Amino acid sequence: MSYIKVEKVYKRFIRRGQQTEALRDINLELEQGTFVSLIGPSGCGKSTLLRIIGGLTDSSEGIVSVGGQTPQQAQSDKQFGFVPQAAALFPWRTVLQNMNLPFEVNKKAGAALTSEREDPVELLKSVGLGDFVHAYAKELSGGMQQRVGIARAFGSGAPILLMDEPFSALDEITREMLSYQLLDIWETHKKTVIFVTHSLREAVLLSDKVVVMSSRPGRISQVIDIDLPRPRRAEMEDTEEFHHYISLVRGQLRERWG
Ligand SMILES: Nc1ncnc2c1ncn2[C@@H]1O[C@H](COP(=O)(O)OP(=O)(O)OP(=O)(O)O)[C@@H](O)[C@H]1O
Numbered sequence: 001m002s003y004i005k006v007e008k009v010y011k012r013f014i015r016r017g018q019q020t021e022a023l024r025d026i027n028l029e030l031e032q033g034t035f036v037s038l039i040g041p042s043g044c045g046k047s048t049l050l051r052i053i054g055g056l057t058d059s060s061e062g063i064v065s066v067g068g069q070t071p072q073q074a075q076s077d078k079q080f081g082f083v084p085q086a087a088a089l090f091p092w093r094t095v096l097q098n099m100n101l102p103f104e105v106n107k108k109a110g111a112a113l114t115s116e117r118e119d120p121v122e123l124l125k126s127v128g129l130g131d132f133v134h135a136y137a138k139e140l141s142g143g144m145q146q147r148v149g150i151a152r153a154f155g156s157g158a159p160i161l162l163m164d165e166p167f168s169a170l171d172e173i174t175r176e177m178l179s180y181q182l183l184d185i186w187e188t189h190k191k192t193v194i195f196v197t198h199s200l201r202e203a204v205l206l207s208d209k210v211v212v213m214s215s216r217p218g219r220i221s222q223v224i225d226i227d228l229p230r231p232r233r234a235e236m237e238d239t240e241e242f243h244h245y246i247s248l249v250r251g252q253l254r255e256r257w258g
Pocket residue numbers: 013014015020021022040041042043044045046047048049216
């Protein structure tokens with residue numbers, strides 16, 4: 001059985017008497033430990049689908065199951081780590097203190113601490129921040145802050161990470177570097193990741209599966225398996241195979257633009 005299963009999901013928003021159909025008949029099955037990207041034109045419902053899977057928004061119709069639980073159950077069971085567009089760090093806390101924050105909050109709330117807790121310093125080293133463990137978050141660049149957010153999510157003990165355009169606010173060079181650091185940390189931890197992006201390159205480079213969505217109402221137009229070998233390295237971006245997948249995803253997106 002699939003780890004995450006989305007069946008016949010529809011989402012309609014009603015605002016000021018106006019209905020928006022954001023998602024129509026979404027069906028998706030994801031295996032545990034895979035990296036999956038959602039790509040599609042602006043407004044096609046990528047974030048909405050991510051939020052439904054993560055139990056932050058209810059669907060209007062349909063069923064979502066996460067390891068046999070509803071998304072809300074899975075959320076209260078701490079199955080999800082979220083990585084938003086900008087890392088939510090406290091600027092006056094050090095990097096290490098920010099890494100520890102979710103555990104402090106859970107402890108205060110009396111929640112059971114996960115036994116899977118990983119060494120935050122090692123995680124920071126794996127994203128190239130070994131020298132910044134005791135720096136204040138406000139002293140870091142945007143890209144460095146995002147790296148803390150990613151390391152924190154990987155260290156959270158949550159088996160599923162939901163990433164909503166985590167690189168969108170960063171410059172091209174930083175994005176490129178970060179995508180390799182994300183690959184490295186993912187290849188070590190093999191968590192299930194659902195990654196929303198507008199970047200064909202990131203989708204193909206990072207993913208086992210690329211879910212291509214069409215514009216509103218958002219539907220899944222194709223799910224493309226990316227059969228590129230792992231671990232993936234920078235040289236792979238120059239290969240014919242890599243370009244083949246980029247063209248495949250691009251072609252699918254263009255077809256849907258009409
Ligand atoms: N809370 C809400 N209330 C009303 N409409 C909403 C709400 N959230 C999203 N929508 C609408 O649902 C549609 C899908 O939005 P969503 O943010 O999921 O798209 P997206 O593909 O993630 O877009 P982008 O790539 O621009 O971030 C859009 O038309 C959006 O305006």
